[in-house]
Each structure stands twice: as C-alpha cells, then as structure tokens.
Amino acid sequence: xxxxxxxxxxxxxxxxxxxxxxxxxxxxxxxxxxxxxxxxxxxxxxxxxxxxxxxxxxxxxxxxxxxxxxxxxxxxxxxxxxxxxxxxxxxxxxxxxxxxxxxxxxxxxxxxxxxxxxxxxxxxxxxxxxxxxxxxxxxxxxxxxxxxxxxxxxxxxxxxxxxxxxxxxxxxxxxxxxxxxxxxxxxxxxxxxxxxxxxxxxxxxxxxxxxxxxxxxxxxxxxxxxxxxxxxxxxxxxxxxxxxxxxxxxxxxxxxxxxxxxxxxxxxxxxxxxxxxxxxxxxxxxxxxxxxxxxxxxxxxxxxxxxxxxxxxxxxxxxxxxxxxxxxxxxxxxxxxxxxxxxxxxxxxxxxxxxxxxxxxxxxxxxxxxxxxxxxxxxxxxxxxxxxxxxxxxxxxxxxxxxxxxxxxxxxxxxxxxxxxxxxxxxxxxxxxxxxxxxxxxxxxxxxxxxxxxxxxxxxxxxxxxxxxxx
Numbered sequence: 001x002x003x004x005x006x007x008x009x010x011x012x013x014x015x016x017x018x019x020x021x022x023x024x025x026x027x028x029x030x031x032x033x034x035x036x037x038x039x040x041x042x043x044x045x046x047x048x049x050x051x052x053x054x055x056x057x058x059x060x061x062x063x064x065x066x067x068x069x070x071x072x073x074x075x076x077x078x079x080x081x082x083x084x085x086x087x088x089x090x091x092x093x094x095x096x097x098x099x100x101x102x103x104x105x106x107x108x109x110x111x112x113x114x115x116x117x118x119x120x121x122x123x124x125x126x127x128x129x130x131x132x133x134x135x136x137x138x139x140x141x142x143x144x145x146x147x148x149x150x151x152x153x154x155x156x157x158x159x160x161x162x163x164x165x166x167x168x169x170x171x172x173x174x175x176x177x178x179x180x181x182x183x184x185x186x187x188x189x190x191x192x193x194x195x196x197x198x199x200x201x202x203x204x205x206x207x208x209x210x211x212x213x214x215x216x217x218x219x220x221x222x223x224x225x226x227x228x229x230x231x232x233x234x235x236x237x238x239x240x241x242x243x244x245x246x247x248x249x250x251x252x253x254x255x256x257x258x259x260x261x262x263x264x265x266x267x268x269x270x271x272x273x274x275x276x277x278x279x280x281x282x283x284x285x286x287x288x289x290x291x292x293x294x295x296x297x298x299x300x301x302x303x304x305x306x307x308x309x310x311x312x313x314x315x316x317x318x319x320x321x322x323x324x325x326x327x328x329x330x331x332x333x334x335x336x337x338x339x340x341x342x343x344x345x346x347x348x349x350x351x352x353x354x355x356x357x358x359x360x361x362x363x364x365x366x367x368x369x370x371x372x373x374x375x376x377x378x379x380x381x382x383x384x385x386x387x388x389x390x391x392x393x394x395x396x397x398x399x400x401x402x403x404x405x406x407x408x409x410x411x412x413x414x415x416x417x418x419x420x421x422x423x424x425x426x427x428x429x430x431x432x433x434x435x436x437x438x439x440x441x442x443x444x445x446x447x448x449x450x451x452x453x454x455x456x457x458x459x460x461x462x463x464x465x466x467x468x469x470x471x
Contacts, residue, residue, distance in 0.1 A: 001057075001072055002233045007103040007136060010128035011238050014319050022112035022128035022241075023103075030099040037139060039224050041094040043167040045160050049083050049273040055091045056143055056198075077143070077198040083273065084280040086287060086346070087149040088160035092167055092220045094142045095234075096201070096227035102135035102237065135237035140201020140227035144216045150191035151287065153348060155183050159191060167217050176213055187420075187429075200234045202226040253325075257318070260326035264315035267329055268308060275304035281346050283407060285355040286415065289347050293455055300341040307331060307338055354415055354430060356464060357408045358454035364445040364468065366403040370410060374419040380410045415460070431463045444471045 003018070005011070007028050010019045046052050056078055083089060108116070115124040146163060150156035163176045183189040197210050197219075206226045210216045281288050282297045291297070314329045331338040373383045384407060413419040417429045439445050448469035452458060 001074070002136065002236050003072065005133045005136075005236050007101070007133050008106065009133045011131040011133055011236075012125075012129040013131050013238065013240075016319065018133065019129045020127045022109055022124075023106040023132060024109045026103045026106045028101055028103050030101050035099050037096055037098045037224070037228060039094060039096045041220070043090065043092045043164050043220075045164055046089050046091055049269045052078065052081065052083050052089065052091065052145070053269070055093055057095065057141070074141075074143075074198060077196065080196055081145040081147065082276055082280070084276045085273065086277065086280055086284075086348075087147045088156050090146045090148070090160055090163050090167075092142075092144040092146075092216060094220055094223045096139040096141075096224050097137055098139040098227070098231055100135050100137055100237065101233075103133075106132075131238045131240045133236050134239045136233040137235035137237065138231040138233050140223065140230075140232050141199070141234050142201070142219060142223040142226075143198045144195060144210060144220065145197075146193060146195045146213070146216070148191065148193045149284075149287070150183060150189055151187075152183075152189045152191075155189040155191060159183060159193075163213065166213075167220065173214075173217075199223075201232045202230045206230055256326045260318055260323075260328055261315060264311050264318065264329045268311045268315065271304050271307045271311065275301055275308065277346060278304070278344060284411065285408070286411060287348060289353050290457070291346075291355065292344060297344070300344060303338065303341050307340065310334055310338060353457045353459055354412065354462075356450070356452050356454055356456045356458060357406070357412050359409055359447050359450050359466060360454075362405060362409065362447050363471075364439060364447075366405050367413075367447075369403055370405055370413055371416075371419040374410070374414055375421055377421050380407060380414065383410055416464075430458070430460065433463055433465045435465060435467045439468055445469065446471050 003016075005018045006021075008023045008026060009021050010023075011017075012019050042055070044055060046055060056074060058074060058078060081089070112124065112128055115121075115127070148156055148159050148163070150159065159176065159179055162179045166173065166175050180191060180193065183191045193213075195210065195213065195216055197216065199207055199219075201207075201223070210219050278297050278301050281291055282294060282301070285291055310331060311329050314323070317323050318326055331340060370383050374380075383403070384405075386403070412430075415430050416432050418432050420429050445468045447466050449467035451465045458464070
C-alpha cells in the first residue's frame with residue numbers, strides 16, 4: 001500500500017516503513033509496449049469483517065504484513081464503516097491500474113556498499129531495510145460502503161439486493177429509493193441507511209464526496225476515466241535486495257513469523273467486530289430482545305477495547321522483531337491478564353419488545369422540543385444536533401441549541417404515541433401516560449418518576465407512566 005514512498009527508497013518489511021535510500025543512478029519509466037489500464041470492479045453484499053477487508057484490498061493475504069496498513073487512510077475508512085453483524089453491508093469498489101512506473105539499472109550507493117563490504121548486515125538493514133521500492137502503481141481506487149438496517153430482516157435483505165441490482169444495471173434507476181421510501185411507510189419495516197466513501201485519484205469536483213446513492217453509482221461508473229486523467233499512486237512494488245547477496249531468514253523463521261502475524265490479525269478483527277456488535281446493540285436496543293443491562297454491555301465493550309489494544313501492541317512488536325522467536329497472542333499471559341468476556345448472544349427482536357430507558361431528571365422543555373421534532377419527521381441525529389427542520393445538508397452547523405437527552409431516550413420516544421410521525425402511529429406504539437396530564441403554565445418541570453423503571457423490557461403497545469415535578 002502506497003505511503004508517499006519514492007522509487008529507490010529502502011523498505012523495512014517488518015515495520016512497513018520506508019527507510020534510507022541505498023540505490024542510485026537508476027532510470028524510471030512506464031512500459032511503452034503496454035500503455036493501457038486495467039480495472040477491477042464489483043458491487044457485493046458482504047457478511048463478515050474479513051470480507052470487508054478483502055474488498056478494500058486490506059486482507060492479510062494481500063498485504064502479508066501487519067504494519068503496512070494499520071495507520072493508513074484506508075484503514076481509517078474501514079473503521080468508519082462501523083461494520084457489524086446486524087446490518088446489511090453493500091460494497092462498491094472500482095480499482096484502476098495504469099501502466100506500472102518502474103525503476104531500472106539500480107546501483108548501490110557508496111555508503112551502503114561500505115556496510116556490505118564490512119559484513120555489517122544488521123546496520124545495513126537498520127539503515128536501508130531488507131527491501132526497496134522498485135515501482136509505483138498509478139491509477140486509483142474508489143470504494144463506497146452502504147450500511148442498511150431494518151426492523152424487518154427480510155426487508156433489510158431485500159433492500160440490499162435491490163441496491164446491488166440497481167448499481168449493477170440489473171434494475172431501473174431509482175428502484176432502491178422507491179423501495180426504501182416504501183419500507184419507511186410501515187412501522188414493521190422501518191429502515192435506515194448510511195454511505196461512506198474512499199477515493200484515491202481525481203482532483204476538484206472529481207473527488208467531491210458522494211452524499212446520495214445516485215451519486216455513489218455515478219462516481220463508480222465514472223471512476224475509470226477519473227483514474228486515467230487524474231491518476232494517483234496507490235500501491236508500491238516492494239522487492240528484496242535479491243541482486244545483492246544479503247542473508248535472509250530461514251523458511252521456518254519466515255513461516256512462524258507470518259503465522260503469528262496472521263493469528264494476531266484474525267484475533268484483532270474478531271475483537272473489533274464483537275465490540276462493534278455490542279456498541280450497536282447498546283445504541284439500538286429496539287432491534288434486539290433479551291439484551292443484558294447497559295452496564296453489562298458497557299463492561300464487555302471496555303474489555304474488548306483492551307483486547308484490541310493488547311493484540312495491536314503484540315502485532316506491532318512482532319512486526320518490529322521485538323518478539324523472538326515469534327509467539328501467538330495470549331491474553332492470559334499479559335500483565336495483568338485479560339479475561340475475554342462471556343459470549344453475549346444478540347438475538348433479533350422477533351416480537352419487537354422495547355427496553356425502557358431511564359428518563360428521570362429530563363426537563364419538560366427538552367421533552368417537548370424532542371417530541372415535536374420527532375413527530376414532524378426529524379431523525380434522532382437531527383434532534384440531537386439541534387437541526388430544526390428536514391432537508392438540511394449533512395454537516396450543517398446546528399441552528400438551535402442541543403438538548404440534554406440521550407440517544408437511547410430519543411430512540412425510545414420515536415416508538416411512542418406522543419412522538420411517532422402520524423403515518424407510523426398505530427396500536428403497536430408505546431403509550432405515554434402523564435401525571436399530571438397537563439403541566440400548569442409557568443415554572444420548570446422535570447420527570448421525577450417512571451413506571452416501569454429503566455431497563456424493563458415491555459411489549460409493543462404497552463403503557464408507560466411518567467410523573468412530573470417542579471424544579
């Protein structure tokens with residue numbers, strides 16, 4: 001993976017970092033007999049975190065080294081997708097490779113040759129690495145990850161298939177938008193989607209963010225021309241100093257090293273996905289049934305975060321040669337040891353039971369503002385960010401002050417008879433009974449009691465009573 005290296009630079013394959021330049025007096029050119037480009041494109045529904053990494057060109061098999069991508073922009077993009085097992089993910093990718101730019105006729109610089117002549121191989125490796133950059137692949141990469149979540153698992157799968165078919169030209173343009181709008185007209189199939197993109201190639205308007213599904217599809221189809229006219233380097237060709245008689249590790253040492261790195265990467269992805277699943281359940285309890293308490297979920301999330309940090313530290317030490325001989329990651333051998341939490345099974349809410357959040361202490365003015373905006377069709381994010389009306393572009397600064405209500409409470413209010421939009425009000429809504437029913441004018445009031453208490457699971461259509469008191 002390209003990281004601003006230049007042809008001829010030395011490269012340390014254990015750390016994934018470019019080092020000093022041991023080579024000089026070389027030429028750089030593209031292949032004049034093969035000036036054309038190649039493109040790899042696909043639009044795929046993925047089911048695992050490893051599949052996501054593979055479609056982003058970041059699988060362990062593709063890279064062979066942990067350090068190559070751990071801090072890259074593409075790695076940050078992968079994290080931003082918030083992959084989880086509950087939602088359906090559709091990945092659109094287009095990778096365009098122009099003719100490879102490659103160096104030729106390399107010669108060893110005098111200072112590097114002096115180290116080799118003196119058999120100072122360790123010093124040579126520290127200064128110039130065990131490999132060098134022979135060429136740069138230009139062209140570009142475009143990835144878009146669309147996350148779809150629905151109360152109905154069948155509708156969620158149907159929306160994912162519709163989007164995939166439309167992007168592949170197998171369905172009419174706009175079919176996904178129509179299907180998504182129709183799904184949100186029913187409480188039983190209410191859905192959400194989000195799209196994130198990564199692009200390397202293009203300038204100006206060519207690299208503008210894609211905010212809608214239509215824009216994603218248009219950019220996906222236009223990207224080969226963008227990569228031709230405004231190419232970027234996106235991969236570096238790294239080769240060992242085979243033309244120099246440098247000693248290399250034995251096959252057994254190499255195999256053990258790569259096995260330990262692959263094991264660390266597999267455990268890291270497993271911990272990340274488990275933590276993402278638990279965070280999604282904590283923030284969206286309406287999609288699940290029989291969830292543990294928020295304290296239990298938060299505790300498990302904290303432990304998995306420690307495990308992620310620990311396995312990353314282990315892998316970095318491996319990649320830097322600080323663990324010899326290579327060892328597999330074992331959380332029990334850490335100081336202090338880390339015990340992996342008991343597996344929490346997340347079950348989808350087949351009967352659509354609802355967890356009652358803690359509402360005591362919330363101001364009446366905040367409740368009034370939130371229910372008014374939610375009932376007019378505003379989303380939870382719009383209410384939390386203080387955006388007063390629909391149709392405001394993403395990233396617009398708040399036009400109203402934010403409110404002191406958690407995301408969990410706002411998500412719960414969406415399911416009640418006092419905040420659900422008119423088209424989604426039915427007998428399945430939670431009914432709110434206020435005591436007193438109408439607050440007297442003047443003064444400030446807060447919720448002083450609720451029945452059932454927080455963390456109680458109730459069936460849809462149940463009743464919740466809240467008590468008001470003056471402050």
